[in-house]
Amino acid sequence: MISCGGNSLTDRQNTDIWELIQAFDRDRRPDLLDRKYSKMRKNALAFFRGSCHLFYRDLPKESSLNLAPPVWICGDLHLENFGAYKGEDRQIYFGINDFDESILAPCTWDVVRLVVSTLLAIDSLPFDRADGERLAQIYLTSYANTLSAGNISAIVEANARGIVANLLADLRRRKRSDLLDERTILNKERRQLKFDNEKILAISQERFKLVKEVIDNWAQTQAEPDFFKVLDIGFRVAGTGSLGLDRYIVLVAGKGSPDRNYLLDFKQQVISALQPYSIGNQPEWQHPAKRVMKVQQLVQLSPPALLAAIEFDDRSYLLRELQPTQDKIEIEPELISLEQMENLIDIMAEITAFTHLHGSGKLGAASAQALIDFGQNLDWQQQVLDYAVNYVSQVRLDFEYFCQASIDR
Known part of the structure; x- marks a missing residue:
């Protein structure tokens, strides 16, 4: 090594x-x-x-x-x-994430x-x-x-094979409460984020109010605003290339407490690192999050659930349902x-x-x-x-x- x-x-x-x-x-x-x-x-x-x-x-x-x-x-x-994610149609896909x-x-x-x-x-x-x-x-x-065949498809449990099939089968059996239990604690039937100073960091009250207000205002434009009622917010630490940018984990009411709450990823987007080296003309985007959201809608059979581009505080953010890190294949010597x-x-x-x-x-x-x-x-x-x-x-x-x-x- x-x-x-x-x-x-x-x-x-x-x-x-x-x-x-x-x-x-x-x-x-x-x-x-x-x-x-x-x-x-x-x-x-x-x-x-x-x-x-x-x-x-x-x-x-x-x-x-x-x-x-x-x-x-x-x-x-x-x-x-690459990893598993839940699409708009609520089916679990394995794809670029x-x-x-x-x-x-x-x-x-x-x-x-x-x-x-x-x-x-x-x-x-x-x-x-x-x-x-x-x-x-x-x-x-x-x-x-695959290009030569010209057929457009997607990888789901029905056509997956090997360790990808195993991953998707495991995720199908996972309960929402299991995911919530990993990142939250119960306090009198109300969930709160589990701040561990490693993956989820506490934020200031001022920042909490600002992010909550942004989510609340956006929720009013949705068909079911109560689904996005904010219960808690923390700073999310995940990934490698994007570390250092603003990123939040947002706990919302979802379909009811305590076991039908949802976790959202609210991640700052910036100009693509490829932009200085691009060839030919690029579309003019309103802001970077719009670019990321639109591309996913263009190239994925079913984009991630709850996908939205939101601009505030002179920055743009991509909102989507949280994709747990364990929803990837672990490429480790002892595991593969x-x-x-x-x-x-x-x-x-x-x-x-x-x-x-x-x-x-x-x-x-x-x-x-x-x-x-x-x-x-x-x-x-x-x-x-x-x-x-x-x-x-x-x-x-x-x-x-x-x-x-x-x-x-």
Whole structure:
């Protein structure tokens, strides 16, 4: 496993990675940035997850990867940005669960980022380099085949397989009270958030009143405003790349206390990290949360439940039903075999292709036929793999440089 410290560093064309990361994060909460950087020091994959902007900064402007059909991409696609979520139709889906960086871009941008994350994951798993490249090729082949077929679908329990099928079956059996019990405490039949100074932090009364007022005002525009009656609010600490931005967990009345309350995620959205490197024209969005919400509506068969974009305090926020972190597949050495990993990668490739196809022909995206034709052309697959293999070496060097600089600061 590659970890912080111990390796000699080479100069990265006189570019200070630590300065670039600090500049990107300059408007975020300092105390949460300490947590973000601690997470990023875990391994090269964690560093890659937390530094999406570096990946696109490094992507050559003249790369053949930029010639692929434009689609609505996730933008920050990696192994850990897939998970289960409950859709508007209340069915549980397994799919891409983070569109913060979404933008109109060549479909290969999502593909190559996922392949890089796969090769980096091998550092922490009991597999070798050949296994990593095999997994990458499985992803590329499955993505191309799914595009070529041109069929748009989604992964649900009925068609899932392997560990994804097991995950969705477990979630179907989970009671709402189980989820609530993990994050709340009961006080005379009324639930309150469980502040643990780790995942849920207390907020000031002033901030509580402000966020509550925003939710209350928005609720009045909904068909059932009483559903969104606020019971408690805390600051939510989750993810890696977005740590340091405003994010709240909101407990609302839902369908009744104490066991039919709902938990909402209320997350600040900012301009996509890909925006400076975008190719072609982008739609003009009212604010970043509108972009994220609209892209999810464009590319997902059923977007997450209770999805809404809200602007206040000169910022924009995405509201949605809380997606627990345990609703993801744990890619840990003791928990996943090579066979399971192959199955998972195959499913992720299908999901990526479904997502790109579902958004085809919408707001400037290439047509479905253009994507079908692209899937049938095999030339780009080796180009993606070659670039990913070479770039992994750069990420590992950047990771070691970051570890040394962030610890010595």
